Amino acid sequence: xxxxxxxxxxxxxxxxxxxxxxxxxxxxxxxxxxxxxxxxxxxxxxxxxxxxxxxxxxxxxxxxxxxxxxxxxxxxxxxxxxxxxxxxxxxxxxxxxxxxxxxxxxxxxxxxxxxxxxxxxxxxxxxxxxxxxxxxxxxxxxxxxxxxxxxxxxxxxxxxxxxxxxxxxxxxxxxxxxxxxxxxxxxxxxxxxxxxxxxxxxxxxxxxxxxxxxxxxxxxxxxxxxxxxxxxxxxxxxxxxxxxxxxxxxxxxxx
Amino acid sequence: xxxxxxxxxxxxxxxxxxxxxxxxxxxxxxxxxxxxxxxxxxxxxxxxxxxxxxxxxxxxxxxxxxxxxxxxxxxxxxxxxxxxxxxxxxxxxxxxxxxxxxxxxxxxxxxxxxxxxxxxxxxxxxxxxxxxxxxxxxxxxxxxxxxxxxxxxxxxxxxxxxxxxxxxxxxxxxxxxxxxxx
Numbered sequence: 248x249x250x251x252x253x254x255x256x257x258x259x260x261x262x263x264x265x266x267x268x269x270x271x272x273x274x275x276x277x278x279x280x281x282x283x284x285x286x287x288x289x290x291x292x293x294x295x296x297x298x299x300x301x302x303x304x305x306x307x308x309x310x311x312x313x314x315x316x317x318x319x320x321x322x323x324x325x326x327x328x329x330x331x332x333x334x335x336x337x338x339x340x341x342x343x344x345x346x347x348x349x350x351x352x353x354x355x356x357x358x359x360x361x362x363x364x365x366x367x368x369x370x371x372x373x374x375x376x377x378x379x380x381x382x383x384x385x386x387x388x389x390x391x392x393x394x395x396x397x398x399x400x401x402x403x404x405x406x407x408x409x410x411x412x413x414x415x416x417x418x419x420x421x422x423x424x425x426x427x428x429x430x431x432x433x434x435x436x437x438x439x440x441x442x443x444x445x446x447x448x449x450x451x452x453x454x455x456x457x458x459x460x461x462x463x464x465x466x467x468x469x470x471x472x473x474x475x476x477x478x479x480x481x482x483x484x485x486x487x488x489x490x491x492x493x494x495x496x497x498x499x500x501x502x
Numbered sequence: 503x504x505x506x507x508x509x510x511x512x513x514x515x516x517x518x519x520x521x522x523x524x525x526x527x528x529x530x531x532x533x534x535x536x537x538x539x540x541x542x543x544x545x546x547x548x549x550x551x552x553x554x555x556x557x558x559x560x561x562x563x564x565x566x567x568x569x570x571x572x573x574x575x576x577x578x579x580x581x582x583x584x585x586x587x588x589x590x591x592x593x594x595x596x597x598x599x600x601x602x603x604x605x606x607x608x609x610x611x612x613x614x615x616x617x618x619x620x621x622x623x624x625x626x627x628x629x630x631x632x633x634x635x636x637x638x639x640x641x642x643x644x645x646x647x648x649x650x651x652x653x654x655x656x657x658x659x660x661x662x663x664x665x666x667x668x669x670x671x672x673x674x675x676x677x678x679x680x681x682x683x684x
Contacts, residue, residue, distance in 0.1 A: 258672075259676075264646070291675055293577075293578065297678045297682055298643065298647050298675070299585065300624065302545070305545050306538055312537070314559060315558075318559070318563060
């Protein structure tokens with residue numbers, strides 16, 4: 248008998264389910280670490296099965312067979328994939344997936360770090376742009392404020408003359424135009440500023456009515472890259488005109 | 503009872519594999535082969551045909567739902583079914599939850615014993631061995647297996663010492679082994 252003698256009787260009782268309490272616990276503990284006793288338990292269960300076979304004789308009624316077959320026909324079940332067949336493949340795939348996931352995690356962490364740096368730069372740039380925008384708004388508000396007081400400084404005691412100053416950047420199509428001491432307009436008329444290109448027709452650059460003789464136009468954008476020969480002002484209908492309809496009252500020269 | 507087969511274990515393994523793939527005909531074959539074993543054990547324990555039919559249904563439905571509960575490489579299907587049927591019947595008798603996972607139950611029975619032509623002789627040998635036992639030994643063995651009594655309960659019922667009951671049960675099992683595997 249290749250079994251630990253101290254467990255021999257208890258193993259037999261365990262096989263028939265007759266062992267309880269601390270003795271059962273002791274046997275189960277021993278079985279977990281003893282292959283010989285596990286093997287003997289299987290044989291003792293086989294012996295118990297022989298005892299079960301001794302009951303052989305009665306046959307179940309035919310209705311039991313019908314009952315079972317009806318039950319399994321009603322109960323559809325999915326066919327499982329055999330782990331023994333696919334196990335190594337699944338295992339390989341699982342490891343590959345885990346490795347790929349690890350790589351993705353590292354890439355995401357790296358990208359996250361880059362994005363944080365980028366966000367920091369953008370935040371710094373945004374602050375600077377906010378400051379510039381604020382300055383531009385203040386400049387624009389000052390230039391266009393209806394209550395802005397304008398002072399023209401001239402040499403000697405000459406009376407103020409109508410003046411216009413256009414600051415134009417052809418590459419960006421931006422224009423700032425300031426005018427002062429303009430004469431009052433006739434009813435339903437307005438001044439219109441024209442960009443006079445080196446070649447081609449005049450381009451409308453803004454319609455305005457001066458307040459107390461002064462006006463400011465900030466015009467982004469005009470057509471890009473148009474080289475200006477000069478700027479001119481005409482008197483036009485209030486809605487403006489696509490082309491000058493009167494002689495210019497002021498024409499500029501490049502300073 | 504059981505059909506003749508050159509290799510019962512291999513045939514059982516094939517049936518279980520087919521059942522794993524949802525083969526209802528294989529399930530019917532398995533039932534035809536082993537329903538007698540399951541039913542007769544349950545009937546012996548419960549003494550009631552209706553209750554035994556319920557155990558029969560339960561055991562086979564469990565195989566249909568989870569064919570992997572039986573590992574053909576680790577034991578005899580006939581023996582496993584007999585032990586599982588007995589355990590379920592005892593649980594039913596005592597109105598308790600199953601004590602152990604049936605996947606943990608491995609039953610080693612020589613395949614030759616349950617071959618079709620050998621089956622009748624095996625039953626004769628078992629019954630012969632039981633008949634040869636002294637009544638107290640046979641009684642202790644049957645009380646533990648068919649009535650689900652613990653060794654303490656058997657000792658209390660018979661007035662015998664615990665150690666004697668233990669020895670009788672083990673000796674009885676070994677006598678059955680010896681009778682079928684001389």
